Amino acid sequence: RDEDGSSVRGTLSFDPTPDAQVLYKAMKGLGTDEQAIIDVLTKRSNAQRQQIARSFKEQFGKDLIASLKSELSGKFERLIVALMYPPFKYDAKELHDALKGERDDPRCYVDSAMVLQDAQALYAAGEKIRGTDEIQFITILCTRSATHLLRVFDEYQKLASKSLEDSIQSETHGSLEDAMLAIVKCTRNIHSYFAERLYHALKGAGTCDGTLIRVIVSRCEIDLNLIKAEFLKIAGKSLSTMIL
Known part of the structure; x- marks a missing residue:
């Protein structure tokens, strides 16, 4: 077992091919598998999403963003499309100054004032008004670094007295x-x-094989052993036991 918890030691480079294939299948034919799209795009960094888009174009000859726009609608479409744009191309220009480097780079500098500003903006966009300004949520969640967002979540809890x-x-x-x-x-x-x-995916009357396969295949070379440890905490039994 590797120190990073991976079950299989793979190459350090990210392979976008299977993710692009999952997205294509999710949008092929009648109906759209929105959960599959969520599973793929929310687990990758912005740089990796750009690789997925290039692979999608190479494999299927289609523009990924255009495909997503044609299959999705409403604010969900805006959130997913926002995830696909590199930060410097995102429409909210005022956010660009806060984005130096990779969205998911844990080493990036976190501005405490910006953290508080984002937490206040989220609070004002939801709990403080009748209705919700979902676009404010989409903007912040899709363009801030993970390190920054963790601080925002803490500040939000203090402001709203809820997570x-x-x-x-x-x-x-x-x-x-x-x-x-x-x-x-x-x-x-x-x-x-x-x-x-x-x-x-495993509990209930039937097993959601699609989710099971997607997660295990996509994470087996990254951190499946760490996922297994968390699964044991949640389920009270091992992943292997529930699968078999």
């Missing part, structure tokens, strides 16, 4: 809610997020 997840659940619904919650959960603890996805 950001609780606010998202009370203020939004449907696929938009699922995608926002996935971003927050992945930021807090990506291993716990995938363990939770596996648990829900």
Whole structure:
């Protein structure tokens, strides 16, 4: 077992091919598998999403963003499309000055004043008003670094006396809610997020084989052993036991 918890030691480079294939299948034919789209795009860094888009074009001859726009709608579409744009291309120009380097780079400098400003903006966009300014949520969740967002979540808890997840659940619904919650959960603890996805795929009357396969295949060379540890905490039994 490697120190990073991976089950299989793979190359250090990211392979976008299978993710692009999952997205293509999710949008092929009648209906759209929105959960598959959430599973793929919320677990990758912005740089990796750009690689997925290039692979999508190479494999299927289609523009990924255009495909997403044609298959999705409403604020959920805006959130998913926002995830796909590099920070410097995102429409909210005023955010660019706060984005130096990679969205998911844990080494990036965190501005305490900007953290508080974002927490206040989220609070004002949800709990303090009648209705919800979902675009404010989309803007902040899709363009801030994970390190920055963790600080924002803490400040939000102080302001609202409730977690950001609780606010998202009370203020939004449907696929938009699922995608926002996935971003927050992945930021807090990506291993716990995938363990939770596996648990829900395995419990109940039938097994969601698509989710099971997606998670295990995509994480086997990255951190599957760490996901297994989180799964044991959630389910009270090992992943292997529940699968078999």
